[in-house]
Amino acid sequence: LAKTTQPISMDSYEGQEVNITCSHNNIATNDYITWYQQFPSQGPRFIIQGYKTKVTNEVASLFIPADRKSSTLSLPRVSLSDTAVYYCLVAPMDSSYKLIFGSGTRLLVRP
């Protein structure tokens, strides 16, 4: 499984756009990129998943360049409630369901 690297922590202010970049240099052709969010004292929650280019949903956008060696999770206009740990994962398209969670990025949104 491809290893991912992301910043340990980030700070932001309410109303700002936050971009968290994840590096996955060894991503394989059949890998998807998935992001999860974890609030304190809760289990992780799926945010968004993509394979290439751009994916957008009601929560976030995911930008994936052509070489797919990195991806950027974009959170528009964050609020205090977006304070959480964000995990970038790479999951193969084959029958393996083994998700490997790294250390994640601890996002702190300040008023």
Next chain:
Amino acid sequence: DAGVIQSPRHEVTEMGQEVTLRCKPISGHDYLFWYRQTMMRGLELLIYFNNNVPIDDSGMPEDRFSAKMPNASFSNLKIQPSEPRDSAVYFCASSPAGTPGNEQFFGPGTRLTVL
């Protein structure tokens, strides 16, 4: 749907005691996962089941840990005997069959403290 249900939410026990953690996955989901989260090691996959059959238990730390899924609605994770280093938050997650790397739905977790 109530989501993934775990019980108990908190468990405090003494070293050497048997601990049983329980999970009810989302109805209709074919996959069930057990994870452990600690500050030191982060979120680790312990074992996962497909249609009640264990597929990969390579993350189970040692023989003191065992997990069963007797039917599609229930799984348990047992630790016998428990040790202080087993203290962690244990999460159960489930996901439907379909595209691999599919979305996993996590329960609220069980916080285990072994004294």
